[in-house]
Amino acid sequence: MKLKSMLLIGTLSIYVAVMPRAFATEPYVGEVKKVNQAEGKVTLKHGPIKKFDMEGDMTMIYRVANPSMLQGLKPGDHIRFDTDKVNGKFTITKIEKSK
């Protein structure tokens, strides 16, 4: 294989590998209503989450994957987050303040 085409393939595979990450954003936005760091729980107001069949706005308690994720969060903060079901419980896997 010629060096030029090898470079092209190399560049393309880097592009493909990096692209999903670059485009990945926490898919959900919400507002912090209550933080319970001791129990690793947070109450969020958020919009629809299709994968959980949650429609419309709601306020509910989530556990967080790690209580340290709640550091610096307080009621009224607007956040971006991702969530998954872990051991059958709605769990925040990622959370950050919106800029």
Ligand SMILES: [Cu+2]
């Ligand atoms: Cu919900």
